Amino acid sequence: MKRRYRQMNWFYLPALLVMLLFVAYPFLQTAQISLMRWNGYGKVRTFIGLDNYISMFKDANFFLSFRNTLIYGICCTLLQNVFGLALALLVNSRFKGNGLVRTIVYMPIMIAGVVMGYIMYFFLTFNRGILNDILLVFGVQPRDWLSSPFYAVLFITLINSWQYVGNSMVMYLAGLQNIPTAYYEAAAVDGVSTWQGFRHITLPLLIPSIQTCVITNLIGSLKLFDVIVSLTNGGPGHSSQSLATYITNRYFVAEKAGYAAAIGVFTFFFIMILSNVLNRYFAKKEVQY
Amino acid sequence: MTQQVKISQKNNTFLRKNQWWKYALSLLIIVIYLLPIYAVIMMAFKSPQDLSSRLSMPKELYLGSFEKALDSGNLLNALKNTAIITIGVILIEVIAGCMAAYPLARNHAKFNKFVMNVVLSMMMVPALSIVVGMYSLLVSLHGISTYWGIILVTAAFGLPLSIFLYRNFITAIPESLDEAAAIDGASTLQTFFHVILPQLAPVTVSVIIMKGIGAWNEFAFSLYVLQKSKMYNITLTIKQFFSETSTDLNAAAAGALIAILPTIIVYLVLQKYFVQGTLDSAVKG
Numbered sequence: 121m122k123r124r125y126r127q128m129n130w131f132y133l134p135a136l137l138v139m140l141l142f143v144a145y146p147f148l149q150t151a152q153i154s155l156m157r158w159n160g161y162g163k164v165r166t167f168i169g170l171d172n173y174i175s176m177f178k179d180a181n182f183f184l185s186f187r188n189t190l191i192y193g194i195c196c197t198l199l200q201n202v203f204g205l206a207l208a209l210l211v212n213s214r215f216k217g218n219g220l221v222r223t224i225v226y227m228p229i230m231i232a233g234v235v236m237g238y239i240m241y242f243f244l245t246f247n248r249g250i251l252n253d254i255l256l257v258f259g260v261q262p263r264d265w266l267s268s269p270f271y272a273v274l275f276i277t278l279i280n281s282w283q284y285v286g287n288s289m290v291m292y293l294a295g296l297q298n299i300p301t302a303y304y305e306a307a308a309v310d311g312v313s314t315w316q317g318f319r320h321i322t323l324p325l326l327i328p329s330i331q332t333c334v335i336t337n338l339i340g341s342l343k344l345f346d347v348i349v350s351l352t353n354g355g356p357g358h359s360s361q362s363l364a365t366y367i368t369n370r371y372f373v374a375e376k377a378g379y380a381a382a383i384g385v386f387t388f389f390f391i392m393i394l395s396n397v398l399n400r401y402f403a404k405k406e407v408q409y
Numbered sequence: 410m411t412q413q414v415k416i417s418q419k420n421n422t423f424l425r426k427n428q429w430w431k432y433a434l435s436l437l438i439i440v441i442y443l444l445p446i447y448a449v450i451m452m453a454f455k456s457p458q459d460l461s462s463r464l465s466m467p468k469e470l471y472l473g474s475f476e477k478a479l480d481s482g483n484l485l486n487a488l489k490n491t492a493i494i495t496i497g498v499i500l501i502e503v504i505a506g507c508m509a510a511y512p513l514a515r516n517h518a519k520f521n522k523f524v525m526n527v528v529l530s531m532m533m534v535p536a537l538s539i540v541v542g543m544y545s546l547l548v549s550l551h552g553i554s555t556y557w558g559i560i561l562v563t564a565a566f567g568l569p570l571s572i573f574l575y576r577n578f579i580t581a582i583p584e585s586l587d588e589a590a591a592i593d594g595a596s597t598l599q600t601f602f603h604v605i606l607p608q609l610a611p612v613t614v615s616v617i618i619m620k621g622i623g624a625w626n627e628f629a630f631s632l633y634v635l636q637k638s639k640m641y642n643i644t645l646t647i648k649q650f651f652s653e654t655s656t657d658l659n660a661a662a663a664g665a666l667i668a669i670l671p672t673i674i675v676y677l678v679l680q681k682y683f684v685q686g687t688l689d690s691a692v693k694g
Contacts, residue, residue, distance in 0.1 A: 127597045128512040132524060135509035135568050138501065142543065142565035143531060149542030160545075207438070215431045223680060224442045230672040232626035234644045235665050238651045239445045242452065242463055242658070250448055250463050282441075290687045332691040343535045346628045350648065364537040364629075371541055372633065381541040388538040395533045 147388065153381040160377035172382035181358040182383060185366035189342055189387075192277055192362055196341035199281035201333055204288025205326075211289065212296045222293070226286035233283070237350025240279050241266075244351075269359030272352045276360055280347055284340070288333045295329030296322070331402035339395055363387045446669075452662035474663035478650070483638060484664055487646035490556075490635075491625055494642060497560035498624040499617055502571040506616060507609055509568075510575030511601055515584065525576075531569040537629055544633055554637040562630050567620050574619075574689050578612035579605060615686040618679060622672055643668045 154172055158165040176182050207225055211218045228236065243250040246264035256262060265271045303321050312320075345364040348354060354361035354369060361369065363383060371380035448463055455461075456471040478484055513525055543562065552558030582605065590600040628644040635641055641649065647668050650661040676683055 124591060124597050125512075125516045125518065128516050129520070131508040131511050131601070133508075134501075134505040135572060136524075138505060138561060138565045139531065139568055142546075142562050143534060143539070146539045146542030146546050147534075149546060150539045151542075153541050153545070160541075161548075210431065210434065210438075213431065215428050215435075217432070217435055221435045221438055223677070224439050226680075226683070227673060227676060228442065228445075230622060230626075230676045231669045232628060232644045232647075234628045235626075235647050235668055236445075238647060238661070239449055239665060241651070242448055242662070243445070248460070248463060250444075253462050253464065287687055290684050291691055294688050336691065339533055343537070345537060346644075349628075349632070350651070364535065367537055368540060368633070371544070377541050377545075384538040384541055387535055391535050391538070392530060392533055396530075 150381045150384050150388075153378055154385050156378045158377045159375045160371060160380075161375075165378075168378070172379045173386075175379065176382050176386065181361065181366065184358055185361040185363050185383075188273055188359075188361060189344070189363045191273060192280065192344045193338050193342040195277045196281045196284075196344075197334055197337040199277070200285045200288045200337045200341075201330065203281070204285050204333060205292045207285065207289040208292035208296055212293055222289070225289055228283045229286050231283070233280075233346030234350040236279065236283050237347040240275070240347075240351060244275060266352055267356055269356060272356065272360040276344070276348055276351055279351070280341060280344060283347075284337075288337060291329050291333050292326065295326045299325050327402070335395060335398050335402070338398070339391060342391055342394075363390075449662050449666050449669075452659050453666045455659055457657045457659045474657075474659040475667070477657075477660040478664035478667065481660070483641060483649075484646055484667060486639060487641050487643050488667075490640060491642040493556055494559055494563070494627070495621055495624040497556060498564045498567060499621055501560065501564040502567050502620050503613060503616055505564075506568055506571030507575045507579075507606070507613070508601075509572045510579050511605060513572065513576040514579035514582075515587065528569045528572050528576075532573065534566070536566050540633065543630075547634060552634070554635055554640045556640075559627075559631055559634045559642075562634060563624055563627055567623060570690055571616050571620060574612055574616055575609065577689070578609065582608055612689070614682050615689050618675075618682050619686040619690060622675075625672060 153165075155167060155169060156165045157168050157171075207221070211222045211225075231239075244265045246252065246262065246267075249262075249265070251265065252262035265275060299322065303325075304317060307317050307321060343364055344362050345368075348360060348362055348365050352360045354365045358366070358369075364387070367380045367383050367387065370376045370383065374380075451465070451467060452463055453474055454470055454472070455467040456469075456473065459468060459471075461468075509528075513521055513528070547553050547558050547562070550558070552561070586604050587600050590604045595603065626644060627642065628648075631642050631645055632648075635645060638649070647661070647665055650664045651658075
C-alpha cells in the first residue's frame, strides 16, 4: 500500500505545475521586482533595495487605499453578516414566499461585479440618476453622489454588501437548519423568551457558520476590485481606491512597476497573516452542546 | 384527538395574523433586489430620445438599443470568447482538481499535509497582489491577448477551491473500495479511473457551476491579459460600452442585459446546485 501511496503523489503534477507557474512564480517575481526601479516594460531594471517600501510608507495615497481597504473589508463583513443572519432568520421562518425571497436575494451574485457597478451608475449619477429621482419625492435636493469621497466609499461598501449578502444568508440558513428544534422546545418549556433563545441557543451554535462567513466575507471584501473600477475607478482623485485598484493604478497608469510590486507584497502578507490569525481565533471559540 | 386539531387550527390563525410584517418586509426586500434589474430592463427597451425617469415604463417598445449593442459592441464575439475561456477554465479545474484531490484525500503522509496547507492558504491569496509578476511573466511567454494565457491564469487561482471541494468529497468515499480494487490487481491509475472517477458527478456539478460563473464574470485579470478588442470577454465589452463617451447609455444597458441574462437563467434553473456549491465551498480553518 505504501508504494501505491507514493505513486499517488504523481496525481498532484498537473495542478501543481499550473499553480507553481502562475501563482508561486509570479509571487517570487513580484517580490524581486519590488526591490527595483522599473517602468514595467523597458529593459532597464535598477536594484534599489528597500526604497520602494520606504516610499510606500511616505505615500499618503497608499495609506488612503489601505484605510479604504480596511473600511471595505470591515464594513462589508459587518453588513453582510448582520443582514445575512437576519435574512436567514426571516427565510427560515415559515411563511408563504420565503423561498422566493431566498432566490431573489441570492440572484445578484450571478451578475459580474463590474457590470453591477455600471448598473448602479444609473442610480447614482447626477444627471437623471434614479437615486436622485427617488430622493426628490422626499424633498431631498439632487446631488452628485460619486464626486464626494465619503459617498463614493459608502456606496461601494453598500453595493458590494448588497450584492453578496446572499452568500452569508445561504450559509446561515444551513447553520440554522442544523440546530435541533428540541433545544428550542426545551427552552420554551422553561419559559425562555425569543431573544434569550436567540442569544443563548442560536448564536452559540451558529459559531461555526459565523466563523466561515466572517472569514470568507472579510477576505473577499479586502480584495475588492471590480465594482470600484466600474463605479468610481478609484476616484474622485484616489479617494475610493482600494489596495487592489491602487496596485494596478501604480503599475499600468503611473508605470511604477517596482512600487506597485512593493504594495502587492505588502497586501499579500497583510491578507495571509490576517486570515491565519482569524482562523486561529475562531478555532478556540467553537462550542459543543 | 379533536381537541388537538382545534388547538393547531387556533395556532394557525394566530400565526397568520401576526405574520403580516413578514410579508411586508419580504416585499420590501424583493423590491430592493429587483429594482436595479428592473431599471436596466426599462432603459434597454427605451429609445434614447425618451427622457422620462429611468424607472418609468417605455412609451413604446424600442429595440434599437439591442441592435446597436449587437452591431457596434462586438458583443457576439465577446460571448464566443467568454464561452471558450469558461470551458477551458472548467476543463483544467475539473481534471487537474480531481486528480490532485485524490492523494490529498487518501494519503496522510507529512508531505500531503503540507500540500493541503499550501492549497488552503492559496485560497486566500489576493490575486492582484501579484499582478506585476503575473503580467511580466505573461509578456515574456507571449501570453497576452491569448486564450491560453487568460485560461491558465484564471484556472491557477481557481484550482485551490476546486481541489478543496474534490478532496472533501473523495474523503467521504470509503477507502475500502480502493483496497478492494488493489487486491483485484488494479493499478493506482486504474483505481482512480474506475473506482473514484465514476462517483464524482455530484461534486463536479458544484465545481462546474461555481467556477463556471466565476470564469464567465472574470474581470480583474481579463482587464490586463486581454488587450486586443477582438479577444475581449463579456465584462470587458460592457466596460467598453460604458467608457466610450460616444455610446449612449441605453445601448450600454441593452448590452449589460444581454451579458447578465445567461447567468441569471442558469441560476434560476439550477438554483439548488448553486446553494449546495456555496455551502460546499465554505472553508473551515
